Amino acid sequence: MPLTIDRTQPKAVVFGCAGTSLNAAERSFFRAAQPWGFILHKRNCADPAQLRTLVAELRESVGRSDVRVLIDQEGGRVARLAPPHWRAPPPASLFAQIARTDVKRALDAVRLNARLVAAELFDLGIDINIAPVLDLPIGKGDLVIGDRALGDTPEMASILGRATCEGLLAGGVLPVIKHILGHGRARQDKSEALLVVNASLDEMQSADFVPFRSLQDMPCAMAAHVIYRAIDRDAPATASRTVIDEIIRGMIRFDGVLMSDDVSDISRTHPIDAQVSATQEAGCDVILHGSGDMDEMQRVADAAMPLSENAVERLHRAERMRRRPSAIDLAETARKLEELLKPLGARARQSGTTRSSEIVGNVAKKIERDIVLGRILPKERIMEDELVYGLGVKRHVARAVLQELARTGLVKLEPYRGAVVRHLSPDDLVKLHDVRQLLIAAAVQRIRLPVSPVLMNKLEHARQIHRSAISVGDLELAYVQDRAFHDLLLEATGNEFIARSINDCDAGMRSIDAASLMADNLVEPALVEHDEMVKALEDQDLQRLGKLCAAHFDRPFAHHMANGVRH
Structure with a gap:
């Protein structure tokens, strides 16, 4: 349906709602605020009948037929529509894995999968899918991308990304390429609340920018709340005129609709009204706020301006790319996709x-x-x-x-x-940490000295591999070897019951402990403590070992409690 532009343009924002239906306050607010669009999250999606009703309510609330409804239906762990009412689309990394040995099969599978996703969305009245992910996982980058990436090379991400867009467009749904300029190598920085990329402009041009440049003709893109130090040392891409004008619109030559990533994600560290103003002034066409929090939405609406003339023109062009989908046999298409994926599944089962x-x-x-x-x-x-x-x-x-x-x-x-x-409250985490520290202190005192040469050799081997994995940015291997190192320390107690009790506590704390693999201010102290633990065992100094173990787990716990967890 062509985009109808009223004489008074809607606000350049996309809002979420709190539940599976609109309440009176939301209806009244949306009618007054007149957002350009709405975004759906898992909390909004119970079953097809309910969701169709909610989509209709959202459109009725603003009284405009041109309002657009968006969703994140990438596949894998980012899928707002999930079984039992909807299909479970595979993660993007599965297609990348197939492409390493059979590019044609991967392209066919990607297109079919995207076409099935589009069919589900179109049936529900959803217009835009915020996918595909074109970020390249590089080095020790932020793990929020991980298996969401369509490839680990610019070429693979480009061709699989285009196939995804083609499948969505064929089904009447507009794609949004993300997260321009690239989120894959972003890392936490102790001096910044936001993720940071420290790579040079040349490095990013030869890798991160390539998929976005290859898909510059797509209708929409989403910018990341990431600071690219080589381009703008202070502002994230979403709020940087330099990034948007010189790189996104200039070097990458993307001239479609540019959306911000969700501003509610950074509202804890960045005043949301100031962030909205900075984002719109920098050149983002549309600002996304998806939490459904009424107080925040009011502040966003107060700060946001109507769509700019350039934004209106870009939205017109985007709508001209929308196609009326032809009918497809969903069951047969799903069967073909399963056949294309089957060889990989068979190998996984037989490996x-x-x-x-x-x-x-x-x-x-x-x-x-x-x-x-x-x-x-x-x-x-x-x-x-x-x-x-x-x-x-x-x-x-x-x-x-x-x-x-x-x-x-x-x-x-x-x-x-x-x-x-499992999600543990801060109070639960404090109690669990306290119990684990007591158990670890008891375990250390039960280590039988001297530790056997065989066990000492195993500890030293795990320590060395862990350090090597950290140095090359292999976080999975680093995590596995970190666990192996601590399991070997527990083995030295000769008491499997205390070891099992500590492991039971560990289940709730492992994500916190893993911060020592990723946060710059935690990595080096953790490596030094591993070295010192081995030395303390060699010296048969259990008192020093106990202090090292306590500090080793206290530090990431304190870091977590001070900084919280990104969701």
């Missing part, structure tokens, strides 16, 4: 072992790493279908994996909802 118990253990460890390293966040759901279609395991294996994760305390099983990643 190294055919015993279900070992497969369960391997898959559970993979998901544990994803949770601990922040790829799957607290309160996120993990469904059986995601494991069956995303990892290529049989359904009974997927069920056993979720049960194993629940046994270790990483997730909670909920009827008809799969598993939900």
